[in-house]
Amino acid sequence: MSGVQQGPGQNTWSRRALLQRGGAAALGAALLPRFGWSAAATSPPQDAVSPAAHLLRRTGWGLREGDLEALTQLGVEGYLEQQLNPATLPDPQVDAFLGRNEVLLGDERALHAAAERDYGGLLELARWARLYRAAYSTRGLFERTVEVWTDHFNVPIPDLLAQKIVDDREVVRAHAFGRFGDLLLASAQSPAMLLYLNNASSDKEYPNENYARELLELHTLGVDGGYTERDVKETARALTGWTLHEGFPGRFYFDAARHDTDEKVVLGRTLAAGRGIEDGLEVLDLLAHHPATARRVALKLARAFVSDDPPEALLSDLAGVFGRTGGDLRAVLRALFASSAFWASAGLKFRRPLEHLVASLRALAPALTVHRAGRPHLIWALEGLGQAPYSWFPPDGYPQTGEAWLSTGGLLGRWNLALTLAHAGEGWLEGVELDLGALLPGAATVGDWVERAARRLTGAPLADADHALLVRFVSRGDDPQAPLNPEQRAETAAGLVGLLLASPQFAWA
């Protein structure tokens, strides 16, 4: 999958190249063989996968109107640096949202009390917040990275509502752009994780191996990372006493009385007898810096941001950066977005349901408004598609690869969500409004109207055959030059929008 030749770390997409249509088209042409376009099937459009659109899609949640223009202003490097330093990037809509929903910023006591008062309401809000931030945050890459770590350190929310809200804030968000070792330690001490994987009840009499096992298998080394059953047991012993203060919901507390102080050996490292919390800290530190962990983190990030089957060269590069920087997650991301593998991977990721919905919301913005009454409908739709936020039960998190999401029920559900959103202007979706007229201003001909709609929603022109299909849908005829009359526009605008959001073009990113 090494397409265009570039040195690692070199950023060749200058502002000039992006501004020049010729430049982008030339790049597009160079990348075409990667995409398996067969000339017989459709005629591949020249700049269907412009590098700018590709970068925006992968570092965010789908193109919104004005995004491409903003990127050309900033240039790729400027854009990436901004995204990697979210604190420097104002995020007014999300700030306002959090201001209206301060409960989400409360400590575990306040959240627990809120959950007691109105469990359903708080659960809906937590899930909606995830959607909202994905759809409206300016810090798209941060939100995408938060998603990766949310899945990686998965904790399902329904039984641990207050704890998971705290975990999201103080573990995942606090360290998503930090050092992996800090993220790992925060997770190990998170009440949500301590309860979910039972380490809170692990003690020297009856060490509970559940967390220790997932720590090694899922969070760090990986199943082939070279650890043994013995290592799992010893790790569990090292983490005895890592529990909660004052019980449920509580805070992390190291209970020395429950800690197994005998000597332990984990991955060849001897942990001397007579120590306390140091045992666990040392094991976590060892794991955080282990080469197998570096590989696993590289794989997780490459799968999220590049492709389901990332090339070996990329993985070893990223693992190398991880190792050299002591687990600096931003450094790894910088290397990832500079890699040739990344730039050759446009259109290779099949969008998961959450991303598909959020991308739809972004594509329809600002013509789309979601009121409070609309929230449960969107969350419910995601539930139907199998990706309601924080609802994955096992500890491995929502699958990253496309084939896990390619089910027939899932497709119909996805198409119907797209069509329902598109008809929101007709009141089809309670609490959601769509101004189709603002979204799709008129055009002189059917062909133009269809073309503009496609560019507006998918950020790319249509292949000829697809253009013809949509022209036929709008006009029941085959002439793209036919004038667009107001009846056609009124009759077919919603259907056209729905079809574009349901189309394969929108399914890939």
Place this chain on the structure above:
Amino acid sequence: MNRREMLGGLVGGGVAWLGGALTELPLLVFAEGEAPPADVLVVVFQRGGVDGLSLVAPYGEGRAYYDPRPSTALPEPGRGRGALHDLDGFFGLHPRLEGLMGPFQAGHLAVVHATGSPDPSRSHFDAMESLERGTPGSKRTPTGWVARHLESTPWTNPSPFRAVGMGSFVQSALRGPVPAMSLRSIAEFHLVGREEQLGALQRTLAGLYGGGVNGGDAELSRLLAAGAGETLRTVTAVSKLAAEAYTPAHGAQYPDSPFGWSLREVAQLIKADVGLEVACVDAGGWDTHESQGGAEGWLAELIGDFGAGLGAFYTDLQDEMARVVVVSMSEFGRRVQENASGGTDHGRGNAMLLLGGGVRGGVYARWPGLYPDALDEGDLAVTTDYRDVLGEVLLKRLGNRSLGRVFPGYTPSLGEILEVRRA
């Protein structure tokens, strides 16, 4: 609509194939023989933790049953209106389950009491997932027990209706490599759009997905094109079913409720011979923490709906019941002692019901009793693992010998609740 052979080579290659009406539906393909070797299995999950002690009350316990339940206990059989229907002199069926007494007397209804899971979780989410994945205590199992059953059968069945989850999303029991359709309703299984545009929407989508490689990754986009074609074919097939007005047989009257509608649709799918093997149906709302009621009230209404649905299903499918088995289960039972709000809290042991032609009717239980020392922290103890019941269904009625694959790490001890199905 009857069985026809699915045309091989039906791929979504453009718009043309939709022009020809799709009347053919997939045929069950078996490793041996022509007749289906298995009952249709209908799994009913009562979500919320149904109070098994009210569904099938152990009135024979006397004070041990009546004292802790001042407002929720049911009157002994014969004690006028709202009394239990006697089953065997010890257990009685809830008064609102009168529709199931016919099947019971015909020997087609079995109750297995004090069943449950070794996982003591009394958390809804945890317990439901645990039961449906079939590996209590382990959070790691990515597949459901029904999916593993379908994966381990000795026959194949390419029908898109092979496994259907009634409701908006596929139940965890169906989660797995065998595709399962989630069907909110037959009437709704279509693209949404304006009535007059549905055909055009469908044709356009078929064209957009059928035009060859549609995305960057060749392998995945082939899968996507195939999946899209499959989905649209299924939409067409279901729309034909929807177009036929369905009249339940023998005057069966399904309750006008989500549970009633789901069962009615399952009955329609069974009769239409579309290759249905397993349907998962949810009955919701059983979490009666307060004002549960006894012969009347909240729980009674739920039970009434439940019984009416199952009764109508049994009546409707009369002739077919010999090849159908319905099993009900719930994530846990409820406590023996009522709480201060006239309700009951989460418990353990529960009652499972089985309904079908292959059932040996009766009440089955290794009954531990309700005296305090027999209880599990105040709850009815679990003396029969729910997998023993499901395992017996799978082996005797569904012909699946690979129980070790369905329930890894567990060997079901089988009872005598069911007759072995004759081919």
